[in-house]
Amino acid sequence: MATAHELVEKGIRAYVEGRLEESRRLLEEALRLDPASSRARSYLLLLPGGLEAGLENGPSAPPAPAPPRPVRPAPEAPSVAAPPGPAPARRGPQYAASPWDDGPASSPSIFVGGEGGLNLDAVAEKSDVRLLVPWSARPTTSQDDVAVWMTAAKDLLALGDFSGSLEMIEKILKVDPEHAEARDYLTRNEATLVAMYESKLGPMGAVPRLVIKPEEIMWLNLDHRAGFLLSQIDGAVDYESLFALSGLPRLDTARILAALLLDGVIAA
Amino acid sequence: MSEMDPVVGIDLGTTNSVVATVRDGVPLVIPNRSGQQLTPSVVAVARNGKALVGALAKRQAITNAENTVYAAKRLIGRRWGSKEVEDARRVLPYTLVAGPDGNDVRITLGGKPVSVAEISAQVLGELRADAEAWFGVPVSRAVITVPAYFNDGQRQATKAAGRIAGLEVLRIINEPTSAALAYGFGKKLEKKVVVFDLGGGTFDISVLDIGQSVYDVVAVGGDTYLGGEDFDRRVMDWLTFNFARENGGVDLRQDKMALQRLRDAAERARCQLSSTPTADIHLPFLVAGGDGKAALHLTKQFTRDKLEELTKDLVERCVAVTEKTLKDAGVRPAQVDEVILVGGMTRMPRVQKAVRDFFGREPCKGVHPDEVVALGAAIQAHALAAPPKPGSEVLLLDVTPQNLGILVVGGYFQTIIPRNTTVPTNQTHLFTTVQDNQTSVRIAVLQGESDKATDNELLGEFVLAGIRPARRGEVSIEITFDISADGIVGVSARDVATGQEQSINVTATSGLTEDELKRIIDENLDDLLEKKQSTVDLERSRARVTTAIAEIEALVPAVQAALERSRFGRDAVQKAEGVLARARLALDGKDTAELARVEEALERTLQLFKGLAASPPQGA
Numbered sequence: 001m002a003t004a005h006e007l008v009e010k011g012i013r014a015y016v017e018g019r020l021e022e023s024r025r026l027l028e029e030a031l032r033l034d035p036a037s038s039r040a041r042s043y044l045l046l047l048p049g050g051l052e053a054g055l056e057n058g059p060s061a062p063p064a065p066a067p068p069r070p071v072r073p074a075p076e077a078p079s080v081a082a083p084p085g086p087a088p089a090r091r092g093p094q095y096a097a098s099p100w101d102d103g104p105a106s107s108p109s110i111f112v113g114g115e116g117g118l119n120l121d122a123v124a125e126k127s128d129v130r131l132l133v134p135w136s137a138r139p140t141t142s143q144d145d146v147a148v149w150m151t152a153a154k155d156l157l158a159l160g161d162f163s164g165s166l167e168m169i170e171k172i173l174k175v176d177p178e179h180a181e182a183r184d185y186l187t188r189n190e191a192t193l194v195a196m197y198e199s200k201l202g203p204m205g206a207v208p209r210l211v212i213k214p215e216e217i218m219w220l221n222l223d224h225r226a227g228f229l230l231s232q233i234d235g236a237v238d239y240e241s242l243f244a245l246s247g248l249p250r251l252d253t254a255r256i257l258a259a260l261l262l263d264g265v266i267a268a
Numbered sequence: 269m270s271e272m273d274p275v276v277g278i279d280l281g282t283t284n285s286v287v288a289t290v291r292d293g294v295p296l297v298i299p300n301r302s303g304q305q306l307t308p309s310v311v312a313v314a315r316n317g318k319a320l321v322g323a324l325a326k327r328q329a330i331t332n333a334e335n336t337v338y339a340a341k342r343l344i345g346r347r348w349g350s351k352e353v354e355d356a357r358r359v360l361p362y363t364l365v366a367g368p369d370g371n372d373v374r375i376t377l378g379g380k381p382v383s384v385a386e387i388s389a390q391v392l393g394e395l396r397a398d399a400e401a402w403f404g405v406p407v408s409r410a411v412i413t414v415p416a417y418f419n420d421g422q423r424q425a426t427k428a429a430g431r432i433a434g435l436e437v438l439r440i441i442n443e444p445t446s447a448a449l450a451y452g453f454g455k456k457l458e459k460k461v462v463v464f465d466l467g468g469g470t471f472d473i474s475v476l477d478i479g480q481s482v483y484d485v486v487a488v489g490g491d492t493y494l495g496g497e498d499f500d501r502r503v504m505d506w507l508t509f510n511f512a513r514e515n516g517g518v519d520l521r522q523d524k525m526a527l528q529r530l531r532d533a534a535e536r537a538r539c540q541l542s543s544t545p546t547a548d549i550h551l552p553f554l555v556a557g558g559d560g561k562a563a564l565h566l567t568k569q570f571t572r573d574k575l576e577e578l579t580k581d582l583v584e585r586c587v588a589v590t591e592k593t594l595k596d597a598g599v600r601p602a603q604v605d606e607v608i609l610v611g612g613m614t615r616m617p618r619v620q621k622a623v624r625d626f627f628g629r630e631p632c633k634g635v636h637p638d639e640v641v642a643l644g645a646a647i648q649a650h651a652l653a654a655p656p657k658p659g660s661e662v663l664l665l666d667v668t669p670q671n672l673g674i675l676v677v678g679g680y681f682q683t684i685i686p687r688n689t690t691v692p693t694n695q696t697h698l699f700t701t702v703q704d705n706q707t708s709v710r711i712a713v714l715q716g717e718s719d720k721a722t723d724n725e726l727l728g729e730f731v732l733a734g735i736r737p738a739r740r741g742e743v744s745i746e747i748t749f750d751i752s753a754d755g756i757v758g759v760s761a762r763d764v765a766t767g768q769e770q771s772i773n774v775t776a777t778s779g780l781t782e783d784e785l786k787r788i789i790d791e792n793l794d795d796l797l798e799k800k801q802s803t804v805d806l807e808r809s810r811a812r813v814t815t816a817i818a819e820i821e822a823l824v825p826a827v828q829a830a831l832e833r834s835r836f837g838r839d840a841v842q843k844a845e846g847v848l849a850r851a852r853l854a855l856d857g858k859d860t861a862e863l864a865r866v867e868e869a870l871e872r873t874l875q876l877f878k879g880l881a882a883s884p885p886q887g888a
C-alpha cells in the first residue's frame with residue numbers, strides 16, 4: 001500500500017498532467033493517511049472546488065476518524081451492481097471517497113467502461129490488482145519527471161509552501177545538480193530559502209557531528225561538495241564556522257547541511 | 269609580582285604558534301580553546317566575512333587562498349622591494365602591496381591593506397585569549413621568540429605585533445636560545461649545542477655555546493623555504509598523480525575543495541607515519557566524476573618507505589645546510605655535545621636518522637620538538653617577571669642580533685659593533701677618504717651578517733660634508749656607533765682634523781609609524797570592548813529567554829484548561845513546545861541572532877498564552 005508521501009507525489013504528478021480527478025483522489029487519500037500533510041492540502045486548494053468543507057479548518061485541525069464512505073462509481077462508468085445498503089451520512093471532515101474504506105468485507109463492484117468492456121483501471125483501484133509493466137518501460141527519472149517537479153515547485157511556492165517547493169527542487173538537483181531553472185529558483189528565493197534551511201539546522205552555534213560510521217560514508221549518495229562539507233564536520237566546529245569554512249554560497253552550504261541532517265548523516 | 273598576574277612565553281612560528289607558561293616552577297604548554305597545543309599561524313577573512321584565526325583559517329586556506337594569510341613571519345619587518353619580499357610575492361597566493369611610505373609591506377586581506385604586524389597580532393591575540401581562558405584572568409605580558417637571524421626591524425615589528433595584541437613584550441629572544449633554555453632548564457650546562465629546527469615552513473640550524481647562564485648563538489644557518497609543507501606537497505603530488513592514473517586523468521589540482529582535503533590528508537598521513545609504518549588515506553566524494561557521473565573517492569595506503577622515497581632529497585638538503593653552517597662556524601660535528609631537535613618535522617624517523625648519522629650521536633630526546641621553543645620563552649618570561657632564587661638566574665641579556673656597520677669602498681660591509689654585543693654599548697673606528705681632495709663622504713649604516721653590503725639591511729644614511737681637501741688616505745674620519753639601552757643606534761662621523769661632524773639616529777622600526785601603531789592599538793581596544801559588550805548582550809539575552817521560558821511553562825496548565833473549553837487553537841500548546849525546545853537549544857549556543865529570533869517567538873507565545881489563560885470560560 002502506498003504511503004502518504006507516495007500518494008502526494010502521484011497526486012502532484014496527476015495534477016500537473018491535468019488528471020484533476022485522479023489528483024484529487026490521490027491527495028485526499030494522502031491526507032487521510034497523513035492529515036498533517038501540508039503539501040496535499042496545498043494541492044487540494046489548487047483543484048477546482050478546493051478543499052472540502054471539513055478540511056478547511058487548516059493544517060492544525062485534529063484528524064478526524066475516517067468515516068465509512070460509499071463506493072464511488074468510476075467516472076463515466078455506469079454501475080451494473082450498486083453497492084448494497086444506503087450510503088452512510090458524512091460527518092466531520094469530509095474526505096474524498098476511497099475504494100479502501102469499505103474494507104475487504106464489502107461486496108465487490110464491477111465497473112464497465114464506456115464501451116461496455118471491463119474498466120481495468122477501476123478494477124485495479126478496487127482490488128489492488130495491477131498489470132505488469134515491461135522492464136523496458138519501467139519508471140525512471142526522466143526529463144519529464146524533472147519538468148513535473150519544476151512545475152510542482154513553482155505551484156507550491158505560489159501557495160507559500162516553501163518546504164514542499166524546496167523538496168521538489170532538491171529532487172531536481174539530485175538528478176541534475178546544474179539544472180539551470182532549479183538553480184535560478186534557488187537564487188531568486190535565496191533569503192527565504194537560507195532562513196528555511198537554517199531553521200532546519202537549529203542554532204548556528206550548535207556543533208554537528210557525524211552519526212554514522214566513517215566507513216559508511218562511502219555508501220551515501222553525495223556530490224563532492226557535500227563530501228567536502230562532511231569532511232569538515234569533526235564534532236568541534238559549529239554551524240557558523242562551517243559556513244565560513246565551506247567556501248560555498250551560504251544557500252548551498254545550508255542546503256547540503258540540512259540534507260545531511262535530514263538523512264541522518266549528521267546530528268547536532 | 270603576584271601569582272595572579274601571569275606571564276607567558278610565545279613561540280610565534282611561521283606555520284604554527286605555541287603559548288606556554290611556568291606554573292609552580294614547571295614550564296608547560298597552554299592548550300588552545302580547542303584543546304590543541306599548536307595554533308596554526310594563519311589568519312583569514314572567510315567568504316562570508318567572518319574573521320578566522322588558527323585551525324579554522326588553515327582549513328579553508330586553499331579554498332579561500334586570496335584571503336588567507338599564512339607565513340606572515342617571512343614578511344614581518346621586511347622592506348618593500350627587498351629580496352625576501354620579492355621571493356615571497358612569487359610563492360604567496362595573497363596580494364602584497366607597498367605601505368604608505370613605500371618602504372613597508374602590506375597584505376591585502378578582505379579587500380583592505382593590512383600591515384604584517386597586524387596579521388601577527390591576530391595570531392598573538394588568539395594565543396593571548398587562549399592563555400586568558402586557561403588562567404581565568406587577563407594576560408598582558410609575554411616573551412616572544414624570533415629566529416636568530418631576525419634583524420632589529422623584524423624584532424621591532426614583532427614587538428609592535430605584541431603591542432597591537434595588547435601584550436607588553438618583556439623581551440624578544442632567539443628561538444634556538446629559547447630551545448636551549450628549555451633543554452637546560454634546571455641543569456648547569458657548559459656545552460656546545462646544535463639546535464636543528466625543521467618546522468612547517470623553514471629550516472634553521474644554530475650552534476650555541478652555553479656557559480653559566482650565558483647562551484651565545486655562535487652560528488646560524490638555514491633555508492627559509494624548506495619545511496613540513498614541502499614534505500606534504502610531495503605526498504600531495506604523489507596522490508594526485510596516482511589518482512589521475514586510476515581515474516582517467518582527473519586532475520585534483522583543478523578542484524580547490526579536493527586540494528584542500530588532499531593537503532589536510534597528506535599532513536595527517538605524514539604525521540601518522542612518524543609513529544606507524546602505514547597510513548590509510550580515505551577521502552570519499554573527493555571530486556566530481558564529470559559528465560554527471562557520481563563523485564569519485566580516493567582510497568590509498570601510504571607507507572613510511574614511500575614517504576621517505578618521495579622526500580629523500582629534502583632530508584639531504586637539511587643535512588647539506590647543516591654541514592655548511594657548521595663548516596662556516598669552524599665547528600666539527602664531533603665537537604657538538606648535544607643536538608636538540610625542534611619542529612614537528614623532526615619526529616620523522618628518516619630526519620632523526622640523518623641527524624644521528626651526521627653528528628654521530630643520538631639527538632636529545634628529552635624535549636618536545638613542538639613545545640620546546642615556547643617553553644624556553646616561558647622560562648625567560650618567568651625569570652623576568654619573578655626573579656628566581658639567588659644562584660639560579662637564567663636571565664638573557666639584550667644583545668645586538670646582527671653585526672652593525674657601514675658600507676665601505678668596493679661594496680663591502682665593515683662591522684663596527686659585532687653581533688651578540690651586550691647593549692648599551694659604543695664603538696669607534698677610523699676611516700679615510702678614497703679620492704684626492706674628497707670633501708664629502710656618504711655614510712650608509714647597515715645591519716647584517718654578510719660581507720657584501722647589498723646583502724645586508726640598510727638602516728639609514730647621511731652625508732658628512734666639509735672635509736678638509738687632502739690626498740686620499742690622509743684624512744681621518746672617525747665613525748662612532750652608540751647603542752642606547754632602548755636599542756636606538758646613534759651614528760656619528762667626524763673629520764678629526766676640522767672637527768666637522770654629522771650624525772643620525774637610527775631606530776629600528778616596525779614599518780608602522782608611532783601614530784599608526786597607536787591608532788591600530790586603539791581600534792583593537794575598541795574591538796575588544798565590542799566583543800566584551802557582545803558577551804554582556806549575549807548573557808542578557810539568555811537571561812530574558814530563560815525568564816520567558818519559565819513564564820510560559822507556568823502558564824501551560826491555565827492555557828490547557830482554556831483550550832479544553834474552546835474549539836480553537838488546540839495546537840497552541842504543541843506549537844509552544846516547539847518554540848520552547850528551540851529556545852532551550854539556543855540557550856546552549858552563542859548565536860545572538862538565533863537568541864533574538866527565539867526571544868521574538870517566545871514573546872509571541874507568551875502574549876498568546878496570557879490571552880488564552882485570561883479568557884473567561886464559555887458561557888460565563
